[in-house]
Amino acid sequence: MEKVLFIAHTDADGNLPKAALETLTAAKATCGDLTVGLIGADVQAAADSIAECGAEAILGVSGDAFGASRYSTDAAAIEALVKQAAPEVVIAPNTARFARSMPGAAFRCGGKIDTHITGMFREGGKLEVQRWYYRQRMSATLSREARPWFLLLEGGLAEAFSGAGSAIVQTVDVAVDNVRTEVVGVQAPDSDAQTIRPEAEVLFVAGAGWMKKQADGEVKIKDAEEIILGFLDKTQASLGSTKSLVDQEAEGDVLNFMSHMNQVGQTGSTPRHNKGLATCCHGEEPHTVGWRFINERRAISLDANCGWAQGKADVLYIADAFEVMKKVNELL
Amino acid sequence: MSFHIVVCGSLVPDPLQTLEPMQGPTGPALKNEMMLPAVLDPWAGHALFEAATLAANVPGSKVWLVSLGPKAKLQQLMMSIAQKVAFDLVAVDGPAGGFLDAFETAEALAGAIDGIAGLEKDKMLLFGGCASSSRDASVTMQLIGERLGITDQFLAVDELKPEADGSFQIMERIEAGEYLVSKCAGAPAMVGWATGNLPEPPNNPQVGMQNMRTVMPALQQAKPAQVGTGDVNFTKVEVPQQRRETKIVKDTPVEEIAADIVAWLKG
């Protein structure tokens, strides 16, 4: 089998992100001789955390310049690691940092790259990967002739690797010159902003029904806000919305914590969560394509004929989401 | 200090269309691809609007839009975007599907950018979307940047704040809804935009008239580009059909439903 270089960068604490550990498991399962390449301010702790991974060698590019996410230094570090290890396949997690720097590094190494890999397997001894096109609307299985072949893997493909010990890191020197970008730091989102939280177990989707007139003829934005925020607070769920809801936002009636960033579906995002609960939403196809990676799906709707009933949800509750969610919050 | 902003952006199927893959003569393609209505790739659109605003705020700046796509479709696309903001079009006549190899696309685009008369590379900001919504790879812009020797690159950018000395501050989207803030000494740089912060500009007929004077000649002069699927072998391309057995719970008291949901959430 082909020689593989697994590359990871450390997080701010010097550890390996979960996505990196998952990618390592996937790499070990599919590929041959493994070399590890690590990038960070100090990579020893990270190397120790995966010391038992069975790598032939653990290479490291370290120093202050490599502690931060920056294209020029990252691309140079990856290039140096690849040139040192001379692999046929390079596997790395699809983090924001590598999404930015890996393609250019692949070019410098004369290789090709595929990103957002959601499956990796061998077919007749040949390495094949699965990735999605047209915003998760169709999947393709493909292979490449070119080597080195760089692959950025999505999280969640395998269990996170565990096997700590004491590792020997071979330092790979990379010259740092002409750095024109200074990393200022990380800015956390506003504390009251509700976003898609990739790590959350549950996706909660709010549809336009939350803004509709209720049985007494009133629009109850305040109630809706209270119920939704209450639920998010109790469950730490990721907040998604339908297009029609965020479009209403643009038209003026507002749920303050909601924006187009929350939109799930054909023209929005396709988040990954184990569970999804849709409320006040019609379950139309363009929205539900965004549910591609939601394993268990339930919906609350007043309409027994809504799209969720057409084989899109596991369970559809025909009920008033205001009442049900109020009760759910109480029970939680 | 002014900027020469080169925006790479092309057409993608209008997001409302139903897409179906098929095997074309040179690899996978979309059924009725030439018939499908197209729009400017949304992220590239944000890049274009940001470029126009930046150019308007930094005197002496200029915007080019470099587009690779079938000439007839590009022409149709221009009618819907040329009214939005002013730009000089550089058209490259070739395919624009998602299954094409990003390396070949980048080569064609970098070649077209190299050929732009009057473009000063030391003033160049290479703009594009953080990904194309057809290929979904987030790769092409970096490859173009590398080919043009640009080693300061940013991806999933929502804000670029220029300073008087030509430097600028950048905010990139990273994991968990956070932003990475960086300062770049100045052009040349590659900026792959996420949504940015600007609303879509209204259709302005005067901008349209002005653009059309350069758009039509650019389309007529569009050079053909050989872009294909490269060394990729597609084993399978499919639209997954997932139909679930839906259990419908109705005429059930709210309390029971809520309890069931809570049990499921905790399970």
Next chain:
Amino acid sequence: MERQMMEVDIACVGFGPATAGFLHTLSKAIMNEDGTVALESRVMPGAPLQVMCYERADDISFGVSGVVTRGKALRESFPELNVSEIPTAAEVAHEEVLYLTDPDGASTRSTGVKMVDKVAGLLAKDNAFALPWIPPFLRKEPGMVFSMGQFCQWIGQQLMGSGLVQIWPGMPVDSPLIEDDKVVGIRLADQGVEKDGSPTPGYMPGMDLKAGLTVVGDGPVGAVGQKLDDHFGLPEGNHIDEWAAGMKAVVQLPGDTELKPGFVLHTFGYPEPEIFGYMYVLPDNVASLGIFVPSWLDNPIRSSFRMLQHWMQHPAVWKYLEGSTLKSWGAKSLQESGMRGEPKLVGDGFARVGEGSGTTNVLTGSGFDEAWATGVQLAEATIELLKEGKSFSQFHLEETYLKRRRSSWVEEEAQQAKKARDGFTRGLIPGLIGMGMTGMTKGKLNMPGTPRRPWDRVPSFADYFRGKLEAGEVKAIIDECKAKGQSMVDPLMDKMGWKPIPYDGQLLLLHQDALLLGGKVQAAHGFADHVRFADPEKCRACESQICISMCSGQAIAASEGGDVPNFDREKCVHCGICMWNCTVGRKGDEGRRSNIIFDAGSGGFHSAEN
């Protein structure tokens, strides 16, 4: 912000077959073969003629209709035309006309229709009787079928590729600019406004385009056409009282379909006797189909969408459609008054072409070719006037365009057809007999009848349901629907005996899914609502609120307590059917316009297959 102004030579409103015919013919004459200017601009001396066309839809390919046409005028414009050059087009190969009987017994059938049913029933197969002979006036052979959207894309690309005319989609035209009864150009719709039209911080007033000639081809419900009619009035004796809602779909037929491209099916008799249906088979196992729900269907809960689903399930149609998938869906208004609905065709500075100018032939059911022909006629007139250095005055346009139109086959056939539909004002049977008489005698003999305004025809619930349902039952349903703010269509139709639709998620879709999967409807932000209710009190007092039942896109929805209906621009397909279905005349304008204002607006379908 100041309103911008731009001067052009010719401003066109709407891009459909008529404007396409105009631009095609005109663009060929702008330059000489040696590259010098043949038609010089009057606003930019030395430059070629400056011609702009503005279209409301977001793309030039978003037209709605399956077309069957003899293509006479089109072939004159393209003498070398090979039909297969037009995407989705096929030559007409086989025609059938079916009379459909009612397999469910839910439709409203007069005694006469019941007798026809009985006779037809003896020879019927699949509850349908195939006419053994198709009268020549209805025949489309030799002719062609295609998708309007694809045709517009095909011709539009050629036009824009010429670089000689500009067609701008996504830009609604608000109104004509009228100065002293002279049209001096057009005003585009304001952008950056709230739903009610009030400015937001991004306000951009619609630009004024001053033009020597304004070409109005914005269809039967276009804002500019309406405003010209309001200003100038219709010529004495003319009226636009007859309409039809065309609800259409494009489907992928099953892989083993026996239907061949060029198959043309027309039906009548079901789901209501007055409703006509069609199916045209295009290449690649695609069919364009739909129904026409006319304004003389006297039913206060008419829903074209539900009717279409019943029509598709009729055994004689379902045998072809079973296993099909909906690809696209749409709706439009058809101006069915034909020549009777002809507005003032020319005036100082403007001329009207296409369906909005009354070109539809109500006998042959043909509109595309006539629309194209009038566009060509206007272009020829324009070229003549420009070459002779003459102005676009009413006199000159009468001498050139009107003269051509009046002496053409379009006029000759329209004159014959003028009274063809009058019989329908008295019922289906007199209507059919009348059409036959008109058709066979080329208009010499006609069935008399007096057209009535749509809102004068729609019966009250009490009248409509008398003898069908108990008055108390009907009232209970209506009261409940109004209280809950729900549409009455399904409860009342179910009660009438119409079978519930067995939604399959493929072809028989929920209305909402049809909008999203088929119509792919979208509206740009920053434009005002284009559907408004002139006098809200009249809406509150309105019993049927028929605007909700018949809205093609569920954009007009019921309010709780029977209040003024809600309008959602995001769902509007711009069919304009609400405008002529409304059962209430507008205050201070009784008899001319209904209580629903249908104005210039942005958005609509994003489907190129219609």
